[in-house]
Amino acid sequence: MKKLMIVLVSFMLAIGFGHAQAVDANNNVLNALATYGPDGANIGASSVVRNPPRPIEGTVYLFNSWNNKALILTTAREKPFELNGNINFNAKRNAFESKIDSKTIFTFDFTNIDKFIVNKRVFKNIYSPVDGGYRIFEVIAESKDFEIYKDYSIDIREGNPNPLLARANDKYIMKDSYYVKKGSSFRKLKLKKSDILKAAGSKSSIVEQYAKDNNLDFKDERDVQKIVSYYMSL
Incomplete structure (x- = not known):
């Protein structure tokens, strides 16, 4: 845990007004997030990024950049955590992530998180009977009677060495689908x-x-x- 704190404080990117103040502000947020939770349970963990054996075109990330404003609402804290930058949604892993450095990613665990609001778009961790487990969905619309969710996933289009096809490399393809939840019913929409x-x-x-x-x-x-x-x- 101490090593994780040091890594987060040293490397997480900035938010705020000045560079030094911004680093301190963002580090304080991630320091709190890393230790937050019932009985000190972690709300995320770092991992090493390993590049695929051959280059893949496209991206697994939903947002075009990492410079996104986020509010993170937790289950036992009234005031949300704020991140003004360095957050993105990995559709392949179905997880929100922050960059620690060029080779290390901090992945948020939804166990103690109620929802993310990123660039005013709401994301929740919802049980999907279709997938047989929890997934992070974007909330498109909510009412007292039904909710509409959007799911993001990644397919890989295989490349072909044939020069006439002009696609030697594999490519990530972002896919989306909609679901409606009404009572106990959860179905594609x-x-x-x-x-x-x-x-x-x-x-x-x-x-x-x-x-x-x-x-x-x-x-x-x-x-x-x-x-x-x-x-x-x-």
């Missing part, structure tokens, strides 16, 4: 009119008319958020 109205139940006709009056597209994620927000107001 397509962003289309019939599926969203099915989730709306007895209010489906009102919701449909609202979408029509406001030119909202059931296939558009942001429009679906507006539709569910209206549903909640009924």
